[in-house]
Amino acid sequence: MLYVILVFAPLVGAIVAGLFGRQIGDRGAQIVTCGLMGLSALFSVIAIFSTVGAEPFRVPLFTWMNVATFEVDWALRIDALSGVMMFVVSFISFFIHVYSVGYMSHDKSIPRFMSYLSLFTFAMLMLVTSDNLIQLFFGWEGVGVASYLLIGFWYTKPSACAAAIKAFLVNRVGDVGLMLGIAVCYLLFDSVQYDVIFAGAAAMADATVVVFGGEFHALTVVGILLFIGAMGKSAQLGLHTWLPDAMEGPTPVSALIHAATMVTAGVFLVARFSPVYEYAPVALAMVAFIGASTAIFAATIGLTQFDIKRVIAYSTCSQLGYMFFACGVGAYSAGIFHLYTHAFFKALLFLGAGSVIHAMSDEQDMRKMGGIWRKIPVTYAMMWIGTLALVGFPFTAGFYSKDAILEAAWASTNSFHLYAFWLGITAAVLTAFYSGRLIFMTFHGPCRADEHVQSHIHESPKVMTIPLGVLAAGALLAGFFGYGMIAEDGSWWAGAIFSHPDNTVLHDLHYVPLWVKLSPIVAMAVGLGLSYLFYMRMTEMPGRVASALKPLHTFFYNKWYFDELYDRIFVRPAKALGLGLWRGGDQAIIDRFGPDGVAAAALATARRASRLQTGFVYHYAFAMLIGVAFLVSWYMMVGRG
């Protein structure tokens, strides 16, 4: 019951605020959604304590469909993994709800916003508690829709609409992978139920499927297809282009969806399917490779961006890469651990950035900020905490999880483990550098804003700073509380995450050479130090370096030309093909002979058909008699054959 309320309270909030927003007013909508979300968050705290180390169980709700052997239920799967996810989602979502009350206070459609937020939370909870792949898909698409609605929340802004559509379309590419993965699962296991799939994975370790005429290792195919789905949702290299653009949405949305929760769904999916991935080393290698590449790739772009939210967005992208390669090297729990700590500090950073933007009268460009730390000290402190956690400053949340990931990468036996390790270390340097750059450019140095904006700089209201405080506490302390997640014996998970007996990475990561253990701290120190040097001491250095490495800088600044590349390869040819088919094929041939011709014929037939209806009763009776006579004659003459 507790879990049912936990999952469905946000849905109730969304429905009430969405349908009756006009009746209950802005205040009412805020109270309802925040209240129900608070209830859910409260239960999620209970949930995490009761699920850790406890046996998994399922809460059946009702049968969804039952067609021959294809049976799907609505049910909640409760185990340590979904417990952690529920906690992260509900808890952070609650504080973001509260924060939004302040942040969106000047908006015209508050009930709509609150309703979307709650709807998103419901879909996300549905996703993480799903008991089978179809239900997962429901949640998956549900968060996609909510994300679309929220990115395009200011739908009068063309750029927001474009970003929303882009996010949706890019995600569809990933979804194709997910759907195919589900289909292959059903083909292999004759079920979409997790229990059945996980129990049967070992037996299927040597099975093969035929794809395009070639035989492939079945579980590898499943793993890769599911990972393609995860790549779309989690903005991994190749399908990442939507995430930076998604920053067009209101900042709380960026914090909730595009940093803390939704984008981690892919990591969750990989961890949830650990029983399958453990038997698919090739798929794992791919996960590790893509994850590590994303980590470094996004970090390089983060170095050069000026929009404060975009910097954090690329940082998210990069951190997601960390989580993936953690899963890829077999340390799923380290990946989830990082997911959990990252949720706190990234939400904190985003909300802090929101607070800055709020203070700067909606200015997002860091080149027009600077020197404002005295005016908004609380936000400044919070941003520092978030940054320290992000770069992995000792004893903050990020320190534990990032360390664990890098150590796991070193200790693993995955073919890409050293690639992952070294790229991870490099990315850690870059992370520290651009984080420092963000802090120094935004808060220190001379103020570069105009007079008018400067006079308006003010600290945010309590309703915004208190959530910041709570999240900051989480960013500092979450590491201690979650450290059990990466314990050697895996008792924390009680079977929710599966490790093959040969996979000893969780054991090995505690016994790596000292220099490996120290390298993340060194990387952090180097990165932060360099940024201090560049942006506080020798402020002419960035410009000089940029012009010295001009080609590289342009390359990074333009995000490795991914958008342009996609535009050339996919968008323009597709558009040209579409135009050609439309003008030449559709309008000239199909329309002329198809719909238009058929429609004209249909209208003519309709005219004739309605003329039959004369209104005279004896005509009708006559028609009936003719009908009978016809049928009888039919049987007398032909019918009996």
Add this chain to the structure above:
Amino acid sequence: MTPHLLLFYLFATVAVAAAVMVVSARNPVHSVLFLILTFFNAAALFILIGAEFLAMVLVVVYVGAVAVLFMFVVMMLNVNFVRMRQGFLQYLPVGGLIGVILLVELILVAGTWVVADTPEAIEPRPTTAGLTNTEALGNVFYTEYFYLFQAAGVILLVAIIGAIALTLRDRGNIRRQDIGEQVHRDRASAVQLRKVKSRAGI
């Protein structure tokens, strides 16, 4: 040719001829009269096969009630049947064709009729040995066909409700007798004593 058969052909021929006259007579009153003739002949046919109860019912109900009601309606409404028949010739060819086709087909069907050769199969059901028609019917009405009999009753009830719903009008200007009110009238409500002044009126 037994007298039995002779009588059958006589009544049957008259019944069919009268039925044709029902639809072809110009005067609606004549139509109804021919209808009554058809009923009588049908009743006679029933008697020929020993179903005297049905024959009586046919006469009493159809002739005594239904046909008389028809007669009333025809005489009260004064419908112009000549005008209604104007389209008759126009539809005659097609209508006739369909009619002939159906007729031929039904005759063909009748041709396939085989009477079962076992005597039990052509026995009337239920067996009527030693019972009059009326008794035999009564026996099954309330036992085997109880359900259908009740259903027929409900249909009649619905017919009454329907007729009332469609035709009964509460006309404000018609006085009705309300016996309850009459009986309950007492002196106090019925009689009023007034002092009448002379030459002033009430």
Add this chain to the structure above:
Amino acid sequence: MTEALPAFDIVPALPEVFLLLAGMALLVVGAMRDKDASRVVTPLAALALLVAALFVIGADKTADPIFSGHFVFDSFAAFLKVVILAGSAVSIVLAQGYLEDQELDRFEFPLLILFSSLGMCMMVSANSFLALYMALELQSLPLYVLAAFNRDQLRSTEAGLKYFVLGALASGMLLYGCSLVYGFTGTILFDDLGAMLLGTENGTLELGIGALVGLVFIAAGLAFKLSAVPFHMWAPDVYEGAPTPVTAFFAAAPKVAAVGLTLRVLMQPFGPVAGEWQQIIVFIAIASMLLGAFAAIRQTNIKRLLAYSGIGHIGFALVGLAAGTERGIYGVLIYMTIYLVMTLGTFTVVLMMRRQGRYIETIDDLAGLSSTRPLMAAAMAIFMFSLAGIPPLAGFFGKLYVFMAAVEAGLTPLAVLGVLASVVGAYYYLRIVKLMYFDEPAEAFDRQGRLELQAICAVSAVLVLGFILIPGPLLATAQAAAAALMP
């Protein structure tokens, strides 16, 4: 008295007995009450129908036929009875507002619906040709009266009269068919006939030509009740002429009952000779689907349009029957249940079309409804999309099940024709949506004050939308019902 009376087992018929007693009691209540008779009788009649439905749900569904084999109560009958009783109850509730506005609120109205529903329950439980005929008449007679219920209006009386005359003709055909079958087979009981046809060598008896012609006549009589082509001509005129709530009732429960009766007659006694009647059903189904799709396009009156839409939908349902398999029956049952919900919902919206106290019924009046009454427009759009059979709404699944059954039974061309017809049909449903959402708004409708209309509309819309989420219960009961009909 020489023989003892046979003991009557009336338990399986309890819902009918209850309905009859309730109807008679309410008749007395109505006659005793003076002014407010309809306000008292209406809710009670609706309640009685629902109580009867509860009786049905609670009853034992495996009883043997009773009343000397004339009456049978099985899962199939139970399923349809619940649908019929619920549909009738909703129709009664729907009507009250309209009747009050038009000063037609006489207590006979709910009673006629109640008695008609009694007839429908008896129809789906009929187990002999006589019971079938009696039930059909009991169901039809109130319908004739209801069509003419607005007796001071020419259109309504004309509708009643037309319906009555043609109905009598259809009844005549049906009865003639029954007598032919009786004459050529010697029995009126479905069970006996079914056993007889099944008992002959390898189950494929050459049904005598006489009985076959009888079957054709019976099918024609039933097709009239279904308003299937070519016995459909009454439907548009009657739908248009009858008062709107009566039309709503016509389009809902009686159709379900007629389909149920058709299924029972064709699958049980004539089940072993399915090959014989399949051709009739295929012909009627194709003709109905095509006519329903084409003739509706040019209609301007929404009630008339819905009449053609109903004809088309009966065609789709008959596709499932044409398959003649358990899957087919299953599809038909689901189709009709969904159809009932969609139709009642649509008519609720039609009943809300009121401008300055006057009811209006032309399609053009719906123009721009989305800007004047957005919720109403949304509900109507849901019903229209569902009627057109667009996934993921309920209407799509109805079509899916019948077409699937047809394909499985090897009737692929029929299914293809059905899909084509539904594409043409989508034209006029979508035209309404286009009118509501993209055209210049006409004058706004009156604010709807009647809560029951809004509630029914909302519930229907939710059912249509939500079917995909919780189809389980309906599918399971329909499965059991279909299985009960197979030998």
